[in-house]
Amino acid sequence: MALWLLILIPILAAPLAWMGQQWSRHAPRWIVLGALAIDFMLSILLGGQHSAVQASGHGAWLVEHHTSWIPRWGISLHLGLDGLSLVLILLTVFVGIVATIASWTDIQSRVGLFHCHVLLALGGVIGVFLAIDLFLFFFFWELMLIPMYLLIVIWGHAQRRHASFKFFLFTQAGSLVLLVAIVALALLHQQATGRPSFDYADLMGLTLTNETARWLMLAFLIGFLVKLPAPPFHTWLPDTYAEAPTGATIILAGILAKTGAYGLLRFTLPLFPEALSEFAPIAMGLGVVGILYAAVLACAQTDIKRLVAYSSISHMGFILLGAFAGTELALQGVMMQMVAHGLSTSGLFLLAGALEERYQTRDMGQMGGLWSVTPRLATMALFFACASLGLPGLANFIGEFLVLFGSYAAQPVMIILASLGMVMAAIYALGMMQRTFFGRQQDTRTAPDLSNVAFGTLLFIAGLQIWLGFYPKALLTTTKPVMEQLVQHVQVSANPTHVPSESLLSSHIVTSQESTP
């Protein structure tokens, strides 16, 4: 039940936040913060309480909950929490808090409705990270999109209609492909066993012909690549990130992109391990193209939000690269990169939003020399620019380097190419600093520096970046068992001659029987 609480708290608090507007202007904001704080505590409790189970090596899920929903079609309310989902839920809640703080002064109209949508979207995302019934997963997958769309179209900037439409079309097209593949999987299960099933564990045990596996894998890949995003499906992102209100951009960049990465790790890799060896070079190639292509475009931007948006695509390339490298080290790097990127882009978008709020422009050509005007803002921007260019000692460095170290053996040439992204990252990150904060002052208006709350938030994120940069163990030990099993599962399934000593599948069945009421 605790897992349902994680999802339901934000969703139930959503109408409350809407109503809260009548009580006071800030009431909705506090309701969001309160709901997220409770969620945060709850997920930490769940994670801590059950880590003993994990240590004993019994079962894949820390916590699991299973209730039948539509038995005729094999659909159930099946939630499961493991290290992977725990880390991402914590990130979701944290980024949600940052987004709320970022909208504190930015959002002044229909405050209640805005925060209602924020909570609904976050609830959807948490659902995505917990659902291990594919139908339920798809339900949450769609649930998070609609409030996101509304956030962009109602509170966005000048080009919001175009941007939100593009966002919706791309993500819906991706979802459609995914839905077809999910239904096909359920029907294939019916063919094989006589009953349809959407359950993760059931579908993992399904043996597919190579041809079918290839097509389904492709569909699962595309569905998630759109969200990640990876080229050539990335073009919705810069428009959307630039036009969305800052709070929504932070949620989009910090969390929504991670749902794509999560999908790859949770579904694409384990469900189709046979097709993996065939697709891995292509997917890794796409990752490298994403890193380099987006970095070049980031260097070309004059709009600060678009620059950060392209840098974001570039960083997601490392995730794609590492996910398909097939080594545990690279997968751990992917985990780190997800969290690190969530933190660093949240910070950068918060700063970009603060600049836009002060100067009513995102054009860096009209900025310059702001270091002396807003020293706090400039210092924090310098910090996050360093995080973005992968400075050692910060979390992004750990993520990127673990991916590169872990993938070199598989694809040396690709890794060398991807490393060139480090030089380009320096060019765009320092270019951003130069055009915005250094040089001569273009706009002589004075603007207030960051508020204490925003500054404190950024300092806190910076602290997390440094903590994870010097002590990544905190995160990596949580996700290690999941990644270990994933690699084992993929290797065992890819080489059927190798007899599995302890099948991932069997442990799933055991736990789901135990917890079925």
Added chain:
Amino acid sequence: MISVLWLIPVLPLAGFLLLALCGARLSRQQIAWVGCGSVGAAAVTTALVATDFFSLFPARESYQQTLWNWIDTSGMTVGISWYLDALSLLMVAVITGIGFLIHLYSAEYMAHDDDYARFFAYMNLFVAAMLTLVLADNLLLLYLGWEGVGLCSYLLIGFWYREPEYGTAAQKAFIVTRIGDTAFAIGLFILFTQFQTLSIQQVQSFAMEAWPVGSNLAMIVAALFLIGAVGKSAQLPLQVWLPDAMAGPTPVSALIHAATMVTAGVYLIARMHHLFELAPMVQEGIAVLGLVTLLLAATSALVQHDIKRVLAYSTMSQIGYMFLALGVGAWSAALFHFLTHSCFKALLFLAAGSVIHSLHHEQNIFKMGGLRRHLPWTFWTFLIGAAAMSGVPLITSGFYSKDWILWSVWSSPLSHRWIWFGALLGALLTGLYSFRLIFRVFFGEVRTQPTGESGLAMRLPLVVLAFLALTVGFLEMPHTLGHVTLFSQYLSHALPTTELLPGMDESSEAREQLAVTVAALLGIGLAALLFLPGSLFGARGTDQSTSHPSVTLLQGGWGFDRLYDRLFVQPWFAVTRNSSDMVDRGYEWLAVCAESCHGWLSHTQTGHVRWYAATIAVGTLMLLGLFAM
């Protein structure tokens, strides 16, 4: 006491944190105390650690200390761990010692700057990063320090951020060195993939077991490391950032050139010497690169107008000597030249800063002159620095270190005779450009009236450094002169001794030394003839508007900037001029198609019943026709 080793990098880091977080609330005096104090405390800690090291390890082995496991997952174990041996202790001593003197000097030099706290924060971070680099036990931690010094150099070169050119210089420094860093990182990927470890000692012992001398992988990794080293140490072909790095305040230049940053490459090669010994071709490449750089830089230094640019090119040239020594396997000689160079180059920069300070930030040597009488302290210390750099025999440290390098080049089996002649020509040029500065700045008529000598905080470091520039050379003296081997003995456990060709005896050493001495003195004499006002050609040299193409070429550092501009910068700007996404055009085209189809079809919606009835009829007929067929 050796267990406080971790404090050495942590103290300057703490200074940085304190200044960064509460710098705004501290008074100027407090800032100076924190800034200088943290580095000073690190220097004192170094002294304590050193005494302990000498008593605990009489044979100068190594001491390791692990603070915590940095990365420990999935087959990768990397610690935040320090490694102290004779080599890293030498580096640490120079960084903290010289670093402290530079900090002390800055306390007065920067006294009127608005961003006093920011300056000291960056300086402290710079020292902390460099200490991490040299104390790192594994390559990943070394890489952390490596990138850290890159960042700090960027911050300090662009310290006066209001000038866009300074910002450009700062970015150039970071990006050019990052190209080297990336090569270095790829080297790390290969090493880790091969040996599953990044510990410097383990990697090298595994490499010596697994790779035969001259094997491909050893060559590739050594070459990648070399690219990293030339980036940081401003050697060909990644040297272009260093002359522009003069944009930063003068103490920053002193720090970059003497104690941190540019010596990192020398350290890396010395630290990884087992690896480089497995790749003789790469090692030969180091020597050739060093020689070419030292000659290019020395000729460029001859024609510069800016006092700091002369010194910048001189650093490139002196580091070239160190690379040359590394290339011929004279590891200790390279480190000895590093030690003497740190003393005299810090001295020269600080003295130059004192000149600039008293001339209201005038840096053009053609607007200087006759400062000998007005700035006696600065003159004498600058003179000692220049003499040491030119290698004035017997009394200066530069003589002993350069002589050692040239003797190694002469007698090493890894070297060639023509390399020695090139290096000898470099020694002559060094004397020439060093004393060109002396004669231009301190002799002749006064062109800009100085405000007078600076205060104690600036003079004291000058005197201390001048003393060191004269005396550190006595740590190692050749067979022919006293035969002191304190320095090479000290390093003997960390670095292999230099091999000599058979038949190299004292008489050939004496002859070789004579040649070096003559070259240095000839350079100084030539400088006196050409540039000393009142001498034979002295008057002609005052003309500063020489625009002979060859002079312009030399002034621009042999045109590398222009070449790279054509080859890389312009194409890059051409690529990034267009901010629109090509892939997006494809999707836009789809949208346009859909819209125009929509446009055509909407024409059919006329509202005329007749038209609808007619289309229905025609459609039905067509369908029937289709079925009939």
